[in-house]
Amino acid sequence: xxxxxxNPRYLITVTGKKLTVTxxxxxxxxxxxxxxxxxxxxxxxxxxxxxxxxxxxxxVPEGYKVSRKEKRNFPLILESPSPNQTSLYFCAxxxxxxxxxTQYFGPGTRLLVL
Amino acid sequence: AxxxxxxxxxxFVQEKEAVTLDCTYDTSDPSYGLFWYKQPSSGEMIxxxxxxxxxxxxxxxxxxxxxxxxxRKSANLVISASQLGDSAMYFCAMxxxxxxxxGAGTRxxxxx
Numbered sequence: 001x002x003x004x005x006x007n008p009r010y011l012i013t014v015t016g017k018k019l020t021v022t023x024x025x026x027x028x029x030x031x032x033x034x035x036x037x038x039x040x041x042x043x044x045x046x047x048x049x050x051x052x053x054x055x056x057x058x059x060v061p062e063g064y065k066v067s068r069k070e071k072r073n074f075p076l077i078l079e080s081p082s083p084n085q086t087s088l089y090f091c092a093x094x095x096x097x098x099x100x101x102t103q104y105f106g107p108g109t110r111l112l113v114l
Numbered sequence: 115a116x117x118x119x120x121x122x123x124x125x126f127v128q129e130k131e132a133v134t135l136d137c138t139y140d141t142s143d144p145s146y147g148l149f150w151y152k153q154p155s156s157g158e159m160i161x162x163x164x165x166x167x168x169x170x171x172x173x174x175x176x177x178x179x180x181x182x183x184x185x186r187k188s189a190n191l192v193i194s195a196s197q198l199g200d201s202a203m204y205f206c207a208m209x210x211x212x213x214x215x216x217g218a219g220t221r222x223x224x225x226x
Contacts, residue, residue: 031212033214035216040123040218041218042118042120042205042216042217042218042219043205043207043216044216045213045214045215048212048213050212058213059215088157090159092159099145099146099147099166099167099209099210100147100164100166102161102164103149103161103214105158105159107157107158108157108158108159110157
């Protein structure tokens, strides 16, 4: 089954404790991205990757890091989480450059930073 | 920079009636794509419908149709014959390059 998986699905942590949210897709997609969703703001892009070893900042990259060492994986790293990073996070992937190419979303990761 | 605006934070509709969710966008790129996603209370993002900027006809997918008015830069979602299961958040999104940007969303509640 074609899918994007994220782990963990729920996470409660404390300020400053480094964490990683994993994202994996099994569709051989080149393009992957991370979004955060906050009430009243919709989804905002954090980082995206066009291919292995190619990453770029989205609209809200501060406080986040990513890496793309393999095509299928695109982890999101919070080196020193802060309460303002409490949010719902989505990983997404798509296969081609056609504007209408369907973007597949992971199930989301709910993060609470105390 | 592109911008997506959804002016209705919340909408109510009676079951079996039609409802229109508004979306306006702004881009200087002549080539772009418009999307609508549904997010039920369970949280997942479900793709509903796509409209390309060069498409001559409005997109339709079952009970969903997209009222595309290019000159007005609007891409409203029309849901016909609303069902209780349509209660959810709805997001309008646009892609005009590599990035996809989303509106703030509209919460639709279908009343029995």
